[in-house]
Amino acid sequence: MRVLIATDAWHPQVNGVVRTLTSLSQSARRLGVSIEFLTPEGFPDFQVPTYPGLRLALPRAREIARRIEAAKPDAIHIATEGPIGYMARAYCRRRGRPFTTSYTTRFPEYISARAPVPQAWIYATLRRFHAAAAVTMVATPSLMTELAQRGFANLGMWTRGVDTDLFRPDRAVDLDFARPIFVTMGRLAVEKNLEAFLSLDLPGTKVVIGTGPQEGPLKRRFPNAKFLGLLENGALVAHLAAADVFVFPSRTDTFGVVQLEALACGLPVAAFPVTGPKDVVAGHPVGALNDDLRVAALDALKISRQACRA
Secondary structure (H helix, E strand, C coil): EEEEECCCCCCCCCCHHHHHHHHHHHHHHHHEEEEEEEEECCCCEEEEECCCEEEEEECCCCHHHHHHHCCCCEEECCCCCCCCHHHHHHHHHHHHEEEEEEEEHEEEEHCCCCCCHHHHHHHHHHHHHHHCCCCCEEHHHHHHHHHHHHHCEEECCCCCCCCCCCCCCCHCCCCCCCCCEEECCCCCCCHHHHHHHCCCCCEEEEEECCCCCCCCHHHHCCCCCCCCCCCHHHHHHHHHCCCCCCCCCCCCCCCCCHHHHHCCCCCEEEEEECCCHHHHCCCCCCEECCCCHHHHHHHHCCCCHHHHHH
């Protein structure tokens, strides 16, 4: 079977969408499914004015059609709602081809945090985009409920997993930081709410893994935190496994695959009780949720690391 996935998010971007699609490709190959990606590669692009470091492709409809037809897909999935996603959607609609979509990014919240655009307008645009899909896939039950309440239809579950052969607690590096070590990782951007973590009065050391447009301002504002930059594969696992608690301060993620990666390394998760953490942590002895993130972080210290990977 041949599947084409259209995505505006792709390497060298480092985010949950890219990591999920990369992992999906590797897993699908083992099942005998061939996945072709329609990505921004080869298209001119432009810098998004309100988001330093984020570029979007400027594809031509004719080239989108050529790439789709060259792939000869049995199924088409549209992973993002950017220019490539819109043109792939238009191609499918013109030709009467069924397709599926994913809802992976809270664009209404992200855009309104940077520009005076009402979230209701953006949600209306996204509803129209996804309404034409046979199924719109979401990662968690709580997100499915939320989108249904917002008028989205034909919702289906696409759950997430983690490579437990890579993310393991026995690969920890020896960090010369004061204990306990509270770590977070991801894109350093305003929507990730990192200030909520870095401003906490906690013992030990706060560690941040990742890069992004907020890296400079955060370093200047929180000089006592340890910013390790972008780490991947073995180096990422080694530093994750060396910490004591993983703190996930975002209130706007649709899932947060980093939570699974931390748990696989034996780290309890501390987070707000919102979509993503509610689905991963709530009801399981693997973390602590609280509207007071400091309380959650300190409670997570008491959780058995063995339980996190079970």
